[in-house]
Amino acid sequence: MTTTNRIMLVDGMALLFRAFYATAMSNYFMINSKGMPTNGVYGMMKHLFTAIDTYQPTHVVCCWDMGSKTFRNDLFPDYKANRGAPPEELIPQFDLAKEVVESLNIPNVGQAGYEADDCIGTLSRTYSEHSQVFILTGDQDMLQLLQPNVNVVLLKKGHGNYAEYGESTFVEEKGITPEQMVDLKALMGDSSDNYPGVKGIGEKTALKLLLKYENIEGILENLDQLTKGQRSKIEQDLDMLHLSRKLARIHCEADLDCSLDDALFYIDDEKMGAKFDELEFRNWKKNIVGM
Structure with missing residues (x-):
């Protein structure tokens, strides 16, 4: 069966962290006139638009962790216990990133008790029955989700550099x-x-x-x-x-639902522009959207 739907599932956490640390290393936090750091969100948008331009999805959904405790902590209290608190310049950008994603009419999806990976796994199983799914992430763990109609696109250094895996390329490379x-x-x-x-x-x-x-x-x-x-x-x-x-194991039975109608990729230029301007994103037309 041929399918025209191309659904991109975005690992919001992976994109935001990657974008934040790319500039935070040189203490470049892009603090706007309201005192809000925006470097992570700005860089995340750049990654997102570059990937959308490359893969031309018909639908986009962005998945997030909801809080730091999940069912894995119940199983093993030391799970991820080695990770320190996020830097203070990143903390306000979690909510900000969701607001910006929302301004693009892209649904933000998350489920308490589960990680973004589990949400992506659940949706990829549902959508791949009738559509081609691309998972955009920097997290190699997602490769376990590969199956017919599901590809994983791993971000590499820079913008627009990807290692793309299908089921057969993975088996060929990894054995x-x-x-x-x-x-x-x-x-x-x-x-x-x-x-x-x-x-x-x-x-x-x-x-x-x-x-x-x-x-x-x-x-x-x-x-x-x-x-x-x-x-x-x-x-x-x-x-x-x-x-x-x-x-x-990524848990692919999280209790969530995101209809394809909600995920249809359609940007309202006015709504997006208002949000980007409000946050004082510099040169966003050229640097983010490529207008």
Whole structure:
């Protein structure tokens, strides 16, 4: 079945953080006359418009984390506990970014208790039945969502530089399936999300085991085939292995709904211009929208 809908699911957190840190490193916060820093939001808009120009979506939805606590913290209280508070210049820009997205008639979607990833996963499953979905993010974890009709577009340095993955390009490059990525993270853990996986098993060993035994179940059924060291590490950390898998998997059944009518991409130039001017975005016609 051919489809004309091209839906872009935007990882709002990833774009905002990336844009903020790109200029914050040199203390360039673009503080306007009201004392509001706007560097993150300005840069986020640049990323967004560049991607829209490149991928020409018919529909756009922007997904957000809602607060810092999610079901993963209930499972494992140390989840992401290694992350400090965001810089004070970024904090007011979270709400500001949503306001600006809203001024473009793009729905802001989030669900308490879930991360933006889970919202993107849920919507990608729903939409991909009838449409082509592009996930715009900087987060490699999203690659586990690849399936027919779902591509992941990873932001690279600069504007308009992307690493785009479909299911087959991922398998070709990584040697494993998107689904196996969850088990890979469960085995090796994830230091940025602060869960350990199996202590002493790194990416190389984890990949080797998955290529041979397919998944965690296959590995556990063949423990007697493993080296003594591998076996004892896995047996020692068995509970953590199962828990890490739950933490690694993007939850695609979040309770949210965003109709395609609401997501239809249509910019009201007057509404957008008023918002950009109110925030004192300099040269936005040239730098952001490319007019």
